[in-house]
Amino acid sequence: MVSNHRLLAVDDDEDSLLLLAQTLARPDRSLATAQNGKTALRLAQTWQPSMILLDIVLPDLSGFDVVQQLKQNAATANIPIIAVTALARADDRQKLLQAGCHECVSKPYLLEDLELAVDRCLDLSTLACA
Known part of the structure; x- marks a missing residue:
């Protein structure tokens, strides 16, 4: 059985979102984007993605x-998050x-x-859904 993973990519740069969409495209994946x-x-x-790829420097809220906010909401608290960011220092990664x-x-990746x-x-x- 093929599972359909939902991926949410968040980046304010359209080119970065396009690259993510092309890189992550697979028959068993759906991708939504946010800027x-x-x-x-x-x-x-509302969409309950399987995971989120999140830029940290965004125009309205920081990553x-x-x-x-995701971790404080019971409906989204367990969604795995990948930070995709130019913040590359070791202390940034730790935070x-x-x-x-x-x-x-780290960008560029x-x-x-x-x-x-x-x-x-x-x-x-x-595993969380099993």
């Missing part, structure tokens, strides 16, 4: 704020993981690294 934090929170609540992100992928992080988070998502 700001408020839209991401709304989609996470940290988005993570915090993101402490905030509730499951993985951090290797497509293989992103795919591995997505696969790991989808495995977590599948």
